[in-house]
Amino acid sequence: MPPSDHRPAAQIPGGAVFPHRHLTGIAGLEPHQILFLLDEAEHWVDFNRGRGKSDRRLEGITQINAFFENSTRTLLSFEIAGKKLGADVVNMHAGQSSVKKGETLIDTAVTLNAMRGDVIVIRHSSSGAVQLIADKVGCPVLNAGDGWHEHPTQALLDALTIRRRRGAIAGQRVVICGDILHSRVARSNMLSLTALAAEVRVCAPATLMPVGIERMGVTPFKDFDAALEGADVVMMLRLQNERMSGAFIPSTREYHMRYGLTPERLERAKPDALVMHPGPMNRGVEITSSVADHPERSAITEQVEMGVAVRMACLDVLTRRARGVEGWA
């Protein structure tokens, strides 16, 4: 087993394995802490697949999902994860909040804090916003995506998907292709996959590739075909509508020609390579339907399933201190 797949977490007693109060990003997590969260999530994958079992460990815990930016999937995933564990889940959408009335983020944070939630899940359109709130509240904060910065639970669910489907993460050649510049999914994934010793390649047109990317320990490519050579995993990113026609790329059809994942292109990857996408997909732009729906190759729906398990693990782990779990109090 390659070194980074070692699991020293098993030998570290109780809460010492995960000393963080919040989960604001993958940056700051040690490899063994990432693996600890993945191992915890494994349990919930099995749990969710079995029927009729019940676990009410978050009974009496109030989980606030504060979403300052629109989201359907991630919000739903966090809500289901909390409810499966018996938490009282309340959702706050930007549309309903006083943010629209000019309240500052700090005031909103202080208000949320005064309501004595036990865990707050935050999504915000500005990089660093979640950290700002985390510094102001007394309970654990979970980052559900902040600007272009981080989306740690997405990286964890992606890592879990890869590990389950490929048997390991270390040594896997993972290609991340698309709008790297504006992608928090790409940033969190680059951090977690390089920490777990995967070989990460990133591929984007120059207009969507951030300067300084090689400092993340990844290899940048402009030619998608070259990047795909021998790939174990191909992770496609969503191209936002507002960036499609002229602002960063000339047109969607030109983007598709150069960076769309087609069955022919996928031939360059390993025969059993895995196809992933954080969703929602632009079918026919970054990915063709036949690839997205491929029964053996596509892991896209499995990613959604892993998302719930990973979020259950994160909610459980982050509330252990407050719940007085033995060894964590």
Added chain:
Amino acid sequence: MKRYFLNSRIGPEGLQAPLATQGDVIAQIGTGEIAGDGEVIDCAQIVRGGGWLMPAIIDLGVFAVDRRACHAGGIARVGLMPDQSPVLDDPGIVRRAALMGKPELWVHPLAAATQGLKGDDLAEMAINQAAGARAVATGRGWIADSGVMRKVLAYARDCGLAVIAHAEDGGLAAGAVATEGETAMRLGLPSAPAAAEALAIARDLILVEETGARLHFRQVTTAQGLELVRRAKDRGLPVTCGITPAHLLLSDIDVSDFRTYARLSPPLRSDADRRACLAALADGTIDVLFSGHDPRGPEEKRLPFADAEPGMSGAETLFALGMGFVHDGTIGLARLFELLAENPARILGLDAGRIAPGLAADLILVDPGKPWRIDAEAMVARAGNTPFDGLPVQGKVAAIWKGGKRVG
């Protein structure tokens, strides 16, 4: 009224006391009878050992009139940026600004170069000059239209006014809150390449060459930009440039953890650029060291990084941070006061900025070695948004006289 300053070293050259002032100007240095009716100021009573009596600082390019902060920092005059509400583009507003701080603090308005600072139509220059404007400025922004910038330069030259420009290509810098590089990439912040500065400078230098106008770049912060200015000066172009201590002491690494107090405009640069700035400070390429004083309360700073306003509260820390470059041998004391007083006075056309008979008796008594620690909480400025909170520094202003009268 006559005043005699005793028991201090006078000016960066360390001339012999006494220094005598008559009314609001400096009368004599080192000689002359102490007449019975004059006021005698014993500097040794204010600073142990008498300290150094220096020209007061002229802060070229502040965004707020903050008298207490200026006096605490040894600043007797400020060049006020036109980015006020309302914009300094009308003689009534300019005159009001010019009278704002008098008599304790003299405000020299920098009138807007274009109406409303929009970058489209020329603002009145001669009328605003008559109302007290000492230069025209493009404000926080860049004039994108080269045709407009050419007209601004040509017209200001005819009025005998210097143009103070912000050097950041607006197309590249649009929406950016950081300099392109590893830090911005890791934090996921919208960023612009450092070359945005050199691009703006290159265009404006070509227009200076053509128009012969006097141009002062308020801030030049990159190796590429400074090299362009250096070469333009070698060719004899009437170009000057300034910098704040922030770009000499901090780099983009200091915005890690989304520290909004280090969100500045232009944004902090790479460490290589920072070192190039230090070299330019030493070799004379940089003419002005200024505070960029822009007090911002928590409502504008305690926000997500990209949503926070840029700017720092710098008036109180300017002298001490400047003395740091003397203490570490980057520049000499005489050069520091060229940067802080003499050159700004020349750019604005003021009879001040040096210690010489006939010039304004704007003086500070400093203790150049006094150690203290910058404390944002303890600052007297309207807001304590300093990126230097907690930094130990050496050099303190003990007293300040504006026009011979003690004001702080």
